Amino acid sequence: MTSIRRLILFNNFAFAAPSLDLTLRGFCTRTAALDFTQVQITRLPTVVIIGRPNVGKSALFNRLIRRREALVYNTPDDHVTRDIREGVAKLGDLRFRVLDSAGLEAEASSGSILHRTASMTAKVLARSHFALFLTDARAGVHPLDLEVGKWLRKHAPQIKPIVAMNKSESLFDANDSLATAANEMCRLGFGDPVAISAETGIGMPDLYMSLRPLLENYMLRVSNDIDEGDHENNHDEDDNLDVDKSKLPLQLAIVGRPNVGKSTLLNALLQEDRVLVGPEAGLTRDAIRTQFEFQGRTIYLVDTAGWLQRTKQEKGAASLSIMQSRRSLLRAHIIALVLDAEEIVNARRSMKHAEVVIARRAVEEGRGLVVIVNKMDLLRGKHKSLSYEKVMEVVPQEIQTIIPQVTGIPVVFISALEGRGRTTVLNQVIDTYEKWCSRLPTARLNRWLQKAIIPSSLFVMSRHSWKDQAAQPKVKYFTQVKARPPTFVAFVRGKTQLSDTDIRFLTKSLKEDFDLGGIPIRIMQRSVTRKDTSGTNKTSHSAGRVVAERIVSDKRSVLVE
Structure with a gap:
């Protein structure tokens, strides 16, 4: 005592x-x-x-x-x-x-x-x-x-x-x-x-x-x-302070609506019964975070509660679970959005409103997105009007239509209950994470820019037609300022700014030429002026400080610097 x-x-x-x-x-x-x-x-x-x-x-x-x-x-x-x-x-x-x-x-x-x-x-x-x-x-x-x-x-x-x-x-x-x-x-x-x-x-x-x-x-x-x-x-x-960010631990969050198989997927990825699974909807409450190794890479895996729209009727533990799921999405690097294959067949559409909200939130927050269609084993021998192969063909096309902000979103078809698709999921997640962490040298980007732009008295984009050639902005050079997600700055000479259409063209070209599909890309622009003969940099009023206007890149408002 x-x-x-x-x-x-x-x-x-x-x-x-x-x-x-x-x-x-x-x-x-x-x-x-x-x-x-x-x-x-x-x-x-x-x-x-x-x-x-x-x-x-x-x-x-x-x-x-x-x-x-x-x-x-x-x-x-x-x-x-x-x-x-x-x-x-x-x-x-x-x-x-x-x-x-x-x-x-x-x-x-x-x-x-x-x-x-x-x-x-x-x-x-x-x-x-x-x-x-x-x-x-x-x-x-x-x-x-x-x-x-x-x-x-x-x-x-x-x-x-x-x-x-x-x-x-x-x-x-x-x-x-x-x-x-x-x-x-x-x-x-x-x-x-x-x-x-x-x-x-x-x-x-x-x-x-x-x-x-x-x-x-x-x-x-x-x-x-x-x-x-x-x-x-x-x-x-x-001693190795300059570490490749793509080799750092990966934060992966499994999200989706209730009862689509998120916890079953986590157990399949870990190859052990780590979290409780069952037929009851809303079984998971806590966002369970666990660590494991895959091919020498550390992965922090988070299984979240079913994503629902929070209402005034939601109180107590259910409301706390919804808030915790949203915080987990903001902390993750890659979002694995789990869909139910049988619900897709019954509803005749790939994603419901809550799943579209999750996907768009992930894109807006600059996270990598991987869509996982679970419970494919339930489609064998059933639903002749919409076969197994037809689902695999239609779903990626429809998802791309629903979320046009990001092209090339990877879609993986699995059966977590049978343990099929584990390696495919992890390889796809790692591939998306490495793209998300990628950093392109400025020299390579400017060589790419020269192929996209034909120099003349005014720069003319070779794969893009300008509505008004006289008002066309002059892109001086292009550089990447950060990764996770890749963020670029286009230095534009003069006061004319790139339009939303121009930004979308540059974004699409980057994804196609550098294989950056499936991740959000942000492009900002900065106005600069010519240097005078004495070498003094006469920058415009907007070059030295944050400009009080917003441009849109990938359907997201980004503050121009």
């Missing part, structure tokens, strides 16, 4: 402290046997948070990773978390992989969502090294807590969990309520509990002191695998 007494003494200071990091620093002053910050993430120990529903597991997960990633919502009649979420915990100088699991209910009926989530938790627990058994200090020992304890002994007898009493901030009073609750938690049979509050951060130093020896002992057991090679690799990475 020393930890409880120490926390009671610490309580008065905890509320007054400006930051708990300062408090944890005091616990880390002694010389550490191992610097966890220098260990590769894949070699860090794994700690899974388990417990009955609604005890604050996701809140503690967010506290440990120092970000609000997991959805947190008080739903006594429902359970928000359904999938296993993973992150890197930062507790003082400790680093470890932490997993947020769904609430456990031992008496859940077979085949139900709770029963399937318990099966997933059991598989993850078998691969984990340590466990945090979270309980509710205000409710005391709940019958479900005892059931979770029995479940732990059955499925993970090798793990002795650390019992953490969450929501302890309300038990600090003169009646020894905290000590009474701690004595009651000893009935679980896993030793003295640690009193914490995931919401306020109280008790994190005690949790640190409980985890530190366990994590250090684990790292000492595997210290033979941590050799000087890691440090040499780190030095090599520091």
Whole structure:
């Protein structure tokens, strides 16, 4: 009970402290046997948070990773978390992989969502090294807590969990309520509990002191695998500061309407049952982010909840899921839009309104787009009026008509349930990502420009007819200013600006000549004047500052510099 007494003494200071990091620093002053910050993430120990529903597991997960990633919502009649979420915990100088699991209910009926989530938790627990058994200090020992304890002994007898009493901030009073609750938690049979509050951060130093020896002992057991090679690799990475951006980790978001097979696709790409799947619509709530390797490339994969239009009737966890899906789209590099092949046949059209919104949002935000038509296995032997081959022919044409801003959008036809098309999807995603990161030399671009423009007294585009030759702008030169997505600047001599038609012509020519189909391209323009004989640059009024007008490129408003 020393930890409880120490926390009671610490309580008065905890509320007054400006930051708990300062408090944890005091616990880390002694010389550490191992610097966890220098260990590769894949070699860090794994700690899974388990417990009955609604005890604050996701809140503690967010506290440990120092970000609000997991959805947190008080739903006594429902359970928000359904999938296993993973992150890197930062507790003082400790680093470890932490997993947020769904609430456990031992008496859940077979085949139900709770029963399937318990099966997933059991598989993850078998691969984990340590466990945090979270309980509710205000409710005391709940019958479900005892059931979770029995479940732990059955499925993970090798793990002795650390019992953490969450929501302890309300038990600090003169009646020894905290000590009474701690004595009651000893009935679980896993030793003295640690009193914490995931919401306020109280008790994190005690949790640190409980985890530190366990994590250090684990790292000492595997210290033979941590050799000087890691440090040499780190030095090599520091020396190569100019890294090819196309080789950096790829952020891939799987989006689409509910029940089109997004989670099944994620499991197929990972080749393991990582997220919960089933016939129920809207099964996924959290945007699950996971990491894996494919052909030596690191890919961060995000499975989002079904994309719906947010309405006033949408409240609680459903509304939070919609907002989280939109944030995931903004953070991703490549968007994988999943369509349902059977719905395409039944509706006689490739994309519904919500899917068109997703695709156009991805293009407007400058993200690469890959369309994946799932459930192709359902079309075999059915729908003779619209055959399997006909769907593969019609869908790409219709998608190009619906989204004319980006030409050459790749479309992949798969069956995630059967595992067909995994390699094709990943190769197409990587190809689109490399185009998205491409950077073209200025000399090559200007050679291309000379082929597109025939010099004369006024520049005349060889593949483009001007309506008014006298008012034709003079393109001085062309250069790329950034990648991800490729962004170009056309330097135009004089005050006449390129029209929207001219911008579309240049965009189309770039995509055709440099194989940049399937990604958005942005073209800006800047007005410049001739240099005088003395070498002084007499630029126009708009050349040295941002021009207060907008031009359209790929149906997107871009501020001209």
